[in-house]
Amino acid sequence: MARQNTVFKEAYNRCLAELSTNDNLPSEPELGERLGISRTTVRAILSRMHEARLINWDKRVKTVLRGPEVQDFFPDEETNSLNDVIEKSFMKRILTGDAEPGTQINEAELAREIGTGTTSVREFLIRFSRFGLIEKRPNSHWILKGFTIDFALELTEVREMFELRSAASFAHLSDDHPAWADLDEIEAEHHVLLADIDARYKDFSALDEKFHLLVHRASGNRFVVDFYDVIAFIFHYHYQWNKAFARARNERAMIEHLDYIAALRSRDPDRIEAACRLHLNSARQTLLQSVPG
Known part of the structure; x- marks a missing residue:
């Protein structure tokens, strides 16, 4: 409802x-x-x-x-974009219950569950299918192909290439670029979350997405920014796939973010690359550990 x-x-x-x-x-x-x-x-x-x-x-x-x-x-x-609503509903469906490789996804059922039209659901599924996690079948049915180790490795490889490039570009932004003010705000949100980590560690995934999107936008490359939709989609939800040690994992990631933010402010290319690689390596390990099975 x-x-x-x-x-x-x-x-x-x-x-x-x-x-x-x-x-x-x-x-x-x-x-x-x-x-x-x-x-x-x-x-x-x-x-x-x-x-x-x-x-x-x-x-x-x-x-x-x-x-x-x-x-x-x-x-x-009080409102979210229709695409956000469909995305959240779809991910909840494949992350809960018995959604395993081979599970059928019906456009009409998903649309009815969300309260939206089948056309919007179909358009979303078509866009999502390019990630290779679902496949179209006849009669408005889709098959869940499953999240595999190979998929996770390919995704992280591309993410690391794009983010290293974007982080390096961040250092060259002008002093009055609005990204620096956004970075200040994101840093403050990290401190607030860390101060109440026991109660709010589950809120980290949204903040994680916000921070990395800011970094990717510094690339000034529309394809890098567009690809971040794929990254956010998977990395945002992988926190739900593996809840083991979630508090400790999120706290460590937030501390790595703060070191990463300090490196960006230093404008030192070597320091930025080191902080970026350290954090991306942690994210890679967490994602691999979250692969079902």
């Missing part, structure tokens, strides 16, 4: 934009296709808009009464 509520809020905000450019809203199927959501969610959105006197909904006629105002939107912190 929480996932469906998030889908509803995110889609509702996007649907509000339709009110500014139309006198009448399109049909329910067309609106669902346009927003990538189910008919049930479309009706829930229309019902709320009718109650808020944004539209007059009379069977097939949906007349726009007024444009949206700031208070009509759900706050950003």
Whole structure:
């Protein structure tokens, strides 16, 4: 229900934009296709808009009464992008229960579970399939191929090449580049998390993703940044595959991050490379240990 509520809020905000450019809203199927959501969610959105006197909904006629105002939107912190919702739901499905190589994934079932349209789910699965973890079969079915040692090794090899290059580029950013302020903020978040490590060690994966994405962006290379989606997708969730010693592992990674951050600030190429290699080696070992079986 929480996932469906998030889908509803995110889609509702996007649907509000339709009110500014139309006198009448399109049909329910067309609106669902346009927003990538189910008919049930479309009706829930229309019902709320009718109650808020944004539209007059009379069977097939949906007349726009007024444009949206700031208070009509759900706050950003209550919404996630539709792709994020599908990603989290998909990963939860393959990381829990008995999802082993050969497990079937049905587009319609996944869409129904999330509360979104099958088109959005299909587009996500097509993008995800290029990683080699799932494979398309006839009749809207997909097969989980499994996360293997070979896959983990290939992923870490590419990650290390890209991140070493990106970290070296970070040292050459101008003094007034906004990345330095972002680095300050991320460092402060590390200290806050470390101060409450026993209760909050599970929050580390999100901070880990935020830090490494900042480093990768310093490369200025769109392909490096785009590939980080793959890296984040796997490395973010591998913490859930192997929960053994998670607290100690996350605490060590945070300390390595702080050394890494100090190295970036030094602008010393040798120091940056050493800190980067040390941390990436730890991440490689953790990922390999998380491979099922």
